[in-house]
Amino acid sequence: MALVVYLTRVGGYLLGLRVRHVGRLRPVLEILPGCAFMAILAPAVRQGSLLDLVALACVVGIMWKTDNVAVASAVGLAALLFGEEIQGLIT
Amino acid sequence: MTFQQSMWLGARASIGFWISTFLFGLLFGLAAASAGIEQWMALFMSAAVFSASAQFAALEFWEAPLPLASIALSVALVSSRNILLGMSLTHQLDDYSLVRRMTHLALLTDPAAVMILRLQYNVNRLGYLTGYGLALFVSWICSTWTGFTFAHLLVDAKIDSLDFAGPMVMATMMILFVKGSRGRSFPWLISGTVSLIMFELGIPAYTILPVSVAAGVIVGLRLVRSDG
Helix, strand or coil: CHHHHHHHHHHHHHHHHHHCCCCCCHHHHHHHHHHHHHHHHHHHHHHCCHHHHHHHHHHHHHHHHHCCHHHHHHHHHHHHHHHHHHHHHHC | CCHHHHHHHHHHHCHHHHHHHHHHHHHHHHHHHHCCCCHHHHHHHHHHHCCHHHHHHHHCCCCCCCCHHHHHHHHHHHCCHHHHHHHHCCCCCCCCCHHHHHHHHHHCCHHHHHHHHHCCCCCCHHHHHHHHHHHHHHHHHHHHHHHHHCHHHHCCCCHHHHCCHHHHHHHHHHHHHHHCCCCCCHHHHHHHHHHHHHHHCCCCHHHHHHHHHHHHHHHHHHHHHHHC
């Protein structure tokens, strides 16, 4: 298992070394992680509940305003953990 | 900036992701205890694999006799995004021997790759990657131990409500990416849209990542061409 994960980590790097000399490929290589994250994120968000989406909106809003990962993560996790209680208090 | 200074910078920059890493480690420790794995083995797995998604994927199959081929295939599929992360760093780590780069890449994590691509000043990227990875590694091991040791206390906690924590952490990384992208967000939107369409059509999950990323890359290539 460790070997498989390690091979994915170095495999991509070695593959990149083989193609890096192709002209103007650098900006394309650098968008790859964003493409991967979006490909994983989109279906996950589609499956999320309303509370999940509210927590996500909090995280995105805080990140956009502050770039503070710790605060955004803490607020998002708190929203996931206590969202139902807060919703119960409001309604 | 020297290797050591960059390492320290990376370690400090990782603090934001300590919380989510600790949470996932906690959940992994708890899940490992529930699966009947011995503590030393759970800690060894966390130390050797150092990947939340891969370790959770392996736990799905964890029963005697261990289906090693299924575990390897499942781990490879969930770790395939590492290939893309590694490719994205191709231009970033040039100042050291290949052996040294290969060694330090064992510490590659999603947030480290995102942060390295955002770095705009003269930081030693390999040092930064190492410091970032080591700091998250410490968080990962400590949280695995904590989750395993206190599993009996955590069983009643509302663990199920944290199912969405993974996508949420990914969203934080995506925002970092978008804000540092200097207007190159369109390929990501394409990848996300293609992925969503494939998901809605019920296309097998293992094909969604490569096809969606390919769509984003094609758009990215066209943008580069039109810029040139």
